[in-house]
Amino acid sequence: MRFALTDEQRAFADALDALLAAADVPAATRRWADGDPADGLHLWGRLADLGVTALGVPEEHGGLGGTPLDVAVALERLGYHGVPGPWIESVALAPALLADAAPEVLPELAKGTARVTCAALPWAPHALDADTATHVYLLTGGALSRARVDRPLRSVDPARALAPLTPEETIGTVDDRVVDQVALGTAAWLVGAGQRLLDDTVAYVTARRQFGRLIGEYQAVKHALADVRVGLDFARPLVGGAARSLGSAVTPEDASREVSAAKVLASDAAHRAARTALQLHGAIGYTREFDLSLWLLRVRALLGAWGTPAFHRARIAASLRGA
Numbered sequence: 519m520r521f522a523l524t525d526e527q528r529a530f531a532d533a534l535d536a537l538l539a540a541a542d543v544p545a546a547t548r549r550w551a552d553g554d555p556a557d558g559l560h561l562w563g564r565l566a567d568l569g570v571t572a573l574g575v576p577e578e579h580g581g582l583g584g585t586p587l588d589v590a591v592a593l594e595r596l597g598y599h600g601v602p603g604p605w606i607e608s609v610a611l612a613p614a615l616l617a618d619a620a621p622e623v624l625p626e627l628a629k630g631t632a633r634v635t636c637a638a639l640p641w642a643p644h645a646l647d648a649d650t651a652t653h654v655y656l657l658t659g660g661a662l663s664r665a666r667v668d669r670p671l672r673s674v675d676p677a678r679a680l681a682p683l684t685p686e687e688t689i690g691t692v693d694d695r696v697v698d699q700v701a702l703g704t705a706a707w708l709v710g711a712g713q714r715l716l717d718d719t720v721a722y723v724t725a726r727r728q729f730g731r732l733i734g735e736y737q738a739v740k741h742a743l744a745d746v747r748v749g750l751d752f753a754r755p756l757v758g759g760a761a762r763s764l765g766s767a768v769t770p771e772d773a774s775r776e777v778s779a780a781k782v783l784a785s786d787a788a789h790r791a792a793r794t795a796l797q798l799h800g801a802i803g804y805t806r807e808f809d810l811s812l813w814l815l816r817v818r819a820l821l822g823a824w825g826t827p828a829f830h831r832a833r834i835a836a837s838l839r840g841a
Contacts, residue, residue, distance in 0.1 A: 575625075587765065591706075615655065619691075752783060760779070
């Protein structure tokens with residue numbers, strides 16, 4: 519299996535980095551958390567112009583017809599920059615979720631005028647950012663319904679508003695394995711967030727001095743950061759491998775097992791990155807005024823999104839027992 523990205527995928531990732539690095543994403547995320555989504559929606563439009571929302575949509579519906587790996591590459595960069603909004607649900611899940619049940623939404627999705635969110639039991643009991651989504655769905659036992667948003671709930675990450683849903687009109691049936699797409703997208707996002715935490719922490723320990731020395735010179739600090747580096751380097755190929763499996767001819771059971779393995783390893787790697795970043799930054803790491811807290815909270819929220827590590831480990835074990 520080829521793990522290296524193509525020149526086009528690397529160029530697309532570079533274009534996303536250039537746009538997002540100049541966009542002051544942390545400020546947009548803070549305003550999104552405070553209930554003002556204007557900057558986040560403007561950013562949504564700019565990323566749509568770049569083709570992010572069209573990646574997973576088939577060409578006959580106005581999309582780019584990209585592969586699951588193309589989507590994973592984009593979501594890793596969005597995770598690195600901490601972009602607010604239901605991106606994973608709209609880009610990774612919606613094209614497959616609505617392909618048969620509501621294909622009329624796909625052209626809007628490709629243009630970026632539709633923002634889709636979804637809850638799916640038992641993977642995700644609440645919908646993300648339903649207040650800013652244009653289309654809200656509930657997937658229960660293979661039945662896909664349009665849904666009404668109930669009273670919003672507080673999330674550990676203020677920029678991720680969650681809400682329980684009440685089903686209304688059933689619009690079709692969907693194979694539950696479609697959720698693999700969004701679990702993989704979450705894993706890619708976690709790898710990007712973990713990488714950002716590592717980069718910011720390396721920058722901090724190579725500038726912060728204590729007792730006359732840079733704290734990054736201490737062996738214990740180097741070892742902790744090396745462990746984070748190794749974790750991310752093991753997780754990223756699993757995400758890429760699972761993306762290639764979803765887009766290939768391997769059996770659905772094998773692809774699902776690889777997605778679960780990618781979600782588990784990405785969660786572990788991002789969690790380690792978050793714990794290490796907080797420890798090495800000290801108390802300033804969790805203050806809301808410091809940007810690091812945005813990624814710490816996002817990682818904490820995503821660990822349980824679209825299947826907890828325990829859920830995915832159980833799924834892997836069940837698959838192996840049945841093999």
